[in-house]
Amino acid sequence: MFNLKKYLSQKQAIIDKMLDEIINHNPSSLSSRIVSAMNHSIMAGGKRLRPILCISACEVVGGSEEKCLTTACAIEMIHTYSLIHDDLPAMDNDDLRRGKPTCHIAFDEATAILSGDALLTLGFQVLSQKSNDLPEEDVVKRLDIIHQIAVAAGYKGMIAGQMLDILSEGKKLELEELKQLHLAKTGALIEASIYSGAVLGGGTESQISKLLEYGQNIGLAFQVTDDILNIEGDSDLMGKSVGTDYNRDKSTYPALIGIAASKQFAATLIDSAVKALEVFDMEAEPLRAIARYVIERKK
């Protein structure tokens, strides 16, 4: 019987260790405040969903963890930068994240903006790091991965999603518009995480295509569940305030179709995600368990 809790905590430990090595290795006296702020936000006990998906996708196609660990960490840096900037007073104005003061509260706005910028840039620095023994075939793959991650994180992906999210406060979106917003804001980087792992692991085109189908479904389910937790969740468990979507008059799945239908929708998405994994055997148990976890989680 596959033990998800053990799997997640093992992967989290490996990811945390590598993140610490990357950020705190060879420090520069010029940047000590930025490094403190980067550490504050990235070491705040995140779920590491994106890097774990990257590693799991690599492993499901037969690749080893080492093949994609730094890539997985780069993606977590890019995710964390987006959280730091989204929390800023000019954006969502959140004081609490993962149970800790957000970066601009713990430091100040200028430091938060710059440390977000720094994590984004460090992500690309890590992605383009030359391994001495990288075969040329892998150099081509690496360039492709950098490109796909940049597209996913960029102005037609994650950044478009965040802009739309802000612009749509107080407006009632159509269901299809809300879906597009979430696919951009959350789905694109989750898909890019899975794509990167699968490519580095040596997945075939048809394997990668199935994994992306899985990724798109869990990405959307993740966001629907976030919307539900923002209403029903325990703020102590989650380490952030609840009810904020309602207070900001945000369009969410529960606001548009109700809580019961939202839960049903999330469950349907997870069914589709698991179905996309039918081409795999037991080696996809981690991805199947993660899919269920995405809607069953309490934080």
Place this chain on the structure above:
Amino acid sequence: MFNLKKYLSQKQAIIDKMLDEIINHNPSSLSSRIVSAMNHSIMAGGKRLRPILCISACEVVGGSEEKCLTTACAIEMIHTYSLIHDDLPAMDNDDLRRGKPTCHIAFDEATAILSGDALLTLGFQVLSQKSNDLPEEDVVKRLDIIHQIAVAAGYKGMIAGQMLDILSEGKKLELEELKQLHLAKTGALIEASIYSGAVLGGGTESQISKLLEYGQNIGLAFQVTDDILNIEGDSDLMGKSVGTDYNRDKSTYPALIGIAASKQFAATLIDSAVKALEVFDMEAEPLRAIARYVIERKK
């Protein structure tokens, strides 16, 4: 006789056209506000110093403009992102840039933060764009360039410089500290521009080393001249306010060593820059003329 004015305006036109193509090609309805803000800042009539240096460095080692044009544009995007974020109320709080309202004034803070993020990310997207006919040797070069640009723009380079700049307001820096600040804030990306062009143009190691020496000297001279223009410049010509460094009690070269010694220092740096180009013949005339322009410019 080499005509710098004509050279600069020809290069500017080519860069502007390519930037327009990259940003406005294939627009997405999801991101129209972000794209407007990106255009507002990047099409504001900048000098395009970094992309021109990239192209000139490529040409001086015998490469063609086409080899590095998109790379040059990516660097300009990364430079423009840094200006947008530096201008924010939480940072330098500037209302005017290149004679136009800064991004957060023309739009709002959230849009300015996100469009800066978008330009940075698009820079890496463009740098990792696959050309169908890229030989494998060039794929390795491209990965190296992405890495060097990320290091230069990152938390030990440009971002460290901006953080130090903010932290040092009201403090009197030592001359050596001020130099380190400027090498990080301005010098690193200028050097990376030259490095990228020289590598893509097929420069030898010793050529690249000389060009970097040139770059480090003009980078610092550029900043010293900026400090001088902030006192003596014509705000109409420059399109931004003067006297702001003094008002913010910033450490600058003129504040530390006086205006006359600052001008002398800048001239010495330019002499060193031009001396580093001795290994080249007439083909380095553009770089020599740019070096002189760096300290003679009025804006």
